[in-house]
Amino acid sequence: MKVLNVIEVAYRATIEEQDDTVVWITHAMKGAGADLTVLLRGNAVSYAVKGQDASGLSFGGKTQTQPPHLDDDVAKLIGKGVDVYVVEDDVAERGLERSELIAGLKTVPRNGLAKLFAGFDQIWHW
């Protein structure tokens, strides 16, 4: 079974969780043998921006030592053989240049989503 994980809600509890929970569960299911592809759309395309830094959080002297590294987490998915798409219109609308994004991404135009979806057995829209 081929599943497309569509990630749209971005930066939800990523500081608390020290990752994005849908990127995380994609890693975990891939490890369990799942055939998954990821589509980053909307604000979640920002997960592919290189060099983002969420470090430095400290409350009452209790410092977060393991902040999220969302770009690295997405890159590691690609390294595991997971295809990761970004919606190129969403990238452009946010003023992002392709050179600012991690390597290995695939792009899809917004008007190409239906064709992309047709290649999967199930679409999981997180």
Place this chain on the structure above:
Amino acid sequence: MSDKKMFTIVLMDAPYENARATTAFRIIDAAVRHGHTVKVFAYEGAVALPFAKQAPHANAVHGRDAAQEDHPNPKDWIAAMMQAAEQAGGKLEWINCGLCVDERGVGEAIAGVTRGSPADLWKNATASDNTLVIPTK
């Protein structure tokens, strides 16, 4: 060929936060009452839905004591849907993401709830006729 189906449903919302959990319960209730099997994977805040220590309360604004208020706790609805499923010849299985449970300290769940991992979600999804993800926002 059996007309009974199996569905995997992923929930993410904590109780008493928004209408998505209630909507999910409507879908689950309708499915199990028709004898279908539903396998829930509770992720993130949704692991608190079957937390055993939920308690009803009085409501002074409503002018009712706890018994009169009869405040619904989701754990009781889940238990009732499990029972309804059995009576209809189906089944409601509920798996809580174990790490999510640990983060939130809600390990004491009602009977019938088990602890699992994303591997269980994938296993159930591949065995089901379809999967519905109801994410949080």
